[in-house]
Amino acid sequence: MGNSNIYFSDNFFSSGITDIFNERKEQIGSLDLKNAFSSSVDILDSDQNIVVKGFFPFLSRRWQVTDRDKNEIGMLKQRFSFLSKRFFYISQHTGEYEIKSEAFSREYRILDNQNTIIADFKRISSFFEAQDMS
Structure with a gap:
């Protein structure tokens, strides 16, 4: 699958639906940020069907990621680091991935277990751009 970009608006501190676009500015899905006071998000396809859900279980320090049928497919947890x-992300099917960013940076990199960059996230104006490196 070569390099491809997706774009979505930065409204992580509010609620509602944020569209996801491809490079041709075609809507390919949505992020549904349930509300500003809960920690949950649904990722929807272009027909508004849930593809993936993410949420914090009660009294947990990690995100649980499930498929549309509520089967756990992975979990996301933060590791504390001084200047980064x-x-x-630990996937039930494909192993562990590291997501990292330098302190005060607007760029994140996702690395596989061989330390190979598989995706980038960059903030460009008020949009985030995700680039698939595979």
């Missing part, structure tokens, strides 16, 4: 932001 580090997260780990």
Whole structure:
């Protein structure tokens, strides 16, 4: 699958639906940020069907990621680091990925277990751009 870009608006501190676009500015899906006071998000396809859900279970320090049928497919947790932001996503099917960013940076990189960059996220104006590196 070569490099491809997706774009979505930065409204992480509000609620509602945010469209996801491809490079041709075609809507390919949505992020449904349930409300500003809960920690949950649904990722929807272009027909508004849930593809993936993410949420914090009660009294947990990690995101649980499920498919549309509520089967757990992974979890996301933060690892504390002094001058960087580090997260780990552990997939039920494909292993562990590290998501990292330098302190105060607007760019995140996702690395596989061989330390190969598989995706970038960059903030460009008020939009985030995700680039698939595979």
